[in-house]
Amino acid sequence: MNALTLPSRRAEAWRWADLDALEAARAAPRAGSANASAHFLPIEGPRLVFVDGVFDASASTPGVVVIETIDAATDHPLGNATSGTGWSLTLAREQAVTGIQIVHVGTGGESHVPGRIVLAADAVASIVETFVGAGWANRLTRIELGEGARLMRSVRIVQAGGFVSLREEAEIGKAASLVSVFLGAGGMGSRIDGTLRVTGDGGYAELGGALLTRGEQRQECAVTVRHEALHGSSNQTWRAVAADLSAASLAARVDVARGAQKTDGVQSLRGLLLDRTATVNLKPELEIFADDVKCAHGATVGELDKRAMFYLQSRGIPEARAKALMTRAFVADAIDRIGEDAVREAFAADAEAWLDAAL
Amino acid sequence: MLKIENLHAEIDGKPILKGLTLTVNAGEVHAIMGPNGAGKSTLGYVLGGRDAYEVTEGSVTFDGDDLLEMEPHERAAAGLFLGFQYPVEIPGISNVQFLREALNAQRKARGEAPLSGGDFLKLARSQADALGMDQEMLKRPVNVGFSGGEKKRNEMVQMGIIDPRLAILDETDSGLDIDALRIVGDGINRILRKPDKAVILITHYQRLLEYVQPDFVHVLADGRITRTGGPDLAVELEREGYGAVAA
Numbered sequence: 001m002n003a004l005t006l007p008s009r010r011a012e013a014w015r016w017a018d019l020d021a022l023e024a025a026r027a028a029p030r031a032g033s034a035n036a037s038a039h040f041l042p043i044e045g046p047r048l049v050f051v052d053g054v055f056d057a058s059a060s061t062p063g064v065v066v067i068e069t070i071d072a073a074t075d076h077p078l079g080n081a082t083s084g085t086g087w088s089l090t091l092a093r094e095q096a097v098t099g100i101q102i103v104h105v106g107t108g109g110e111s112h113v114p115g116r117i118v119l120a121a122d123a124v125a126s127i128v129e130t131f132v133g134a135g136w137a138n139r140l141t142r143i144e145l146g147e148g149a150r151l152m153r154s155v156r157i158v159q160a161g162g163f164v165s166l167r168e169e170a171e172i173g174k175a176a177s178l179v180s181v182f183l184g185a186g187g188m189g190s191r192i193d194g195t196l197r198v199t200g201d202g203g204y205a206e207l208g209g210a211l212l213t214r215g216e217q218r219q220e221c222a223v224t225v226r227h228e229a230l231h232g233s234s235n236q237t238w239r240a241v242a243a244d245l246s247a248a249s250l251a252a253r254v255d256v257a258r259g260a261q262k263t264d265g266v267q268s269l270r271g272l273l274l275d276r277t278a279t280v281n282l283k284p285e286l287e288i289f290a291d292d293v294k295c296a297h298g299a300t301v302g303e304l305d306k307r308a309m310f311y312l313q314s315r316g317i318p319e320a321r322a323k324a325l326m327t328r329a330f331v332a333d334a335i336d337r338i339g340e341d342a343v344r345e346a347f348a349a350d351a352e353a354w355l356d357a358a359l
Numbered sequence: 360m361l362k363i364e365n366l367h368a369e370i371d372g373k374p375i376l377k378g379l380t381l382t383v384n385a386g387e388v389h390a391i392m393g394p395n396g397a398g399k400s401t402l403g404y405v406l407g408g409r410d411a412y413e414v415t416e417g418s419v420t421f422d423g424d425d426l427l428e429m430e431p432h433e434r435a436a437a438g439l440f441l442g443f444q445y446p447v448e449i450p451g452i453s454n455v456q457f458l459r460e461a462l463n464a465q466r467k468a469r470g471e472a473p474l475s476g477g478d479f480l481k482l483a484r485s486q487a488d489a490l491g492m493d494q495e496m497l498k499r500p501v502n503v504g505f506s507g508g509e510k511k512r513n514e515m516v517q518m519g520i521i522d523p524r525l526a527i528l529d530e531t532d533s534g535l536d537i538d539a540l541r542i543v544g545d546g547i548n549r550i551l552r553k554p555d556k557a558v559i560l561i562t563h564y565q566r567l568l569e570y571v572q573p574d575f576v577h578v579l580a581d582g583r584i585t586r587t588g589g590p591d592l593a594v595e596l597e598r599e600g601y602g603a604v605a606a
Binding site: 312316321326333 | 407408409410411430431432434435436441443446447448449450451452456457458460461462464465468501517521
């Protein structure tokens, strides 16, 4: 993998990327092992474990998920490194499989895994991916949703260190729905990079989540939702919380193609600075080539409301806990969109654990 | 219980309290009345520990302990409750979650065991019922979308759940209609009219004092108490106005 050419920060799309952290994670020697089973959530469904990018059959019960060779076939500078053995979920018409869990354990070095999700008409699936450990985990996930298909995708990035880069490419068909929620609440750097295309009339795309950074950590996402059909709708709700000297960056874009009338796109990017030495970068973008659409975007960066802090403290809640409660409330909009109770609670617990450590 | 001596306080360098002295004993209800800008709300905030206010002179003891040395949450755990004139809206935190956190934080600070979820809900529901607040409002985010009257009623429900020993209620009567005023007045009497508790009622008007009979009425003008009397003083203030009485 030494031939891998990393993108340049001179490119606008990569200017906030922490490529130094990526390089450092990639160069870190592999050491130790982690108990993947401890990271599965208490829900029924297929379970898969990848250790340093290699499928661990002995720790997995993949069910309908297939391990096979996948050609990345992408021009994304990181995603294109993932060709090889990966996982694949293909559901037939009206087939439903929920509670699929994939735990990615890193012990160091670099790992590249492609994933593919293809849902036929009216098929339903839910997938939870969890990233733990260290090293550079580089993943590509390609998603194709047929007419009326529904996919709920939840991604917990809680590596203690290293770097996680995720490339998401999705094609959303007629009346299909993709809801993706990401939470970056570990000690790693991260880059979430997505291009979602709504290609069928009435399709729905949602991609959002929360990035929590502290120390000198840097996390970012760069996502584009492209509407190419009638009556499409999309929602990008992102929250960034930055403490100490860290930086959290959100770039979210909506493109509405010519003819994609009646599109309804919403972007909500909000940042919270826990310290004035931290940085939050927000870049909402809209490019619209249709004349009968509704696209709204909002971007705000602020600090915790001092009046509300005093209100909580005046009722007996210590300052650190008051900060944690308010910060948790701030990110709630983004992660409470997860449908499954156990998954949503796990995300909330990850956020709480991060806040307890950071505040 | 509470002893304030020669209290001076300022905000952004501007003096507001200029030598306020007041003693509140257990079992007493004190009403503090006065014109706008006299320092009534500042007194509440200083006693509650809001950091924007700087005490430049004087002392405040609560059961013999230096109140001004305590953090706001420590004051609450010691038994002090500040009822806000403008309760803050906090999106994303439900009333139930907030109140359980608050009560258990106070219990922990006092070395008491936390209340279980079930026991807390029973307590919260009974207090909401007693103050005529819809149970559903316990589940809603703190004060978000509440009317002015609902916010004040919510403050009283919080007070009932937390059960403080000394409550400083800053214009609790503002925004209340006559029925709500009676309910809130009854609530204050039920929760705080006890031999081991005390109340400081900060108010502009005499109408709340028809429901909560004060033992003492003080006039606060230009940062200090200029006159003290019994319940009749409130009636006199209502009739004559602050200009004539407080001068």
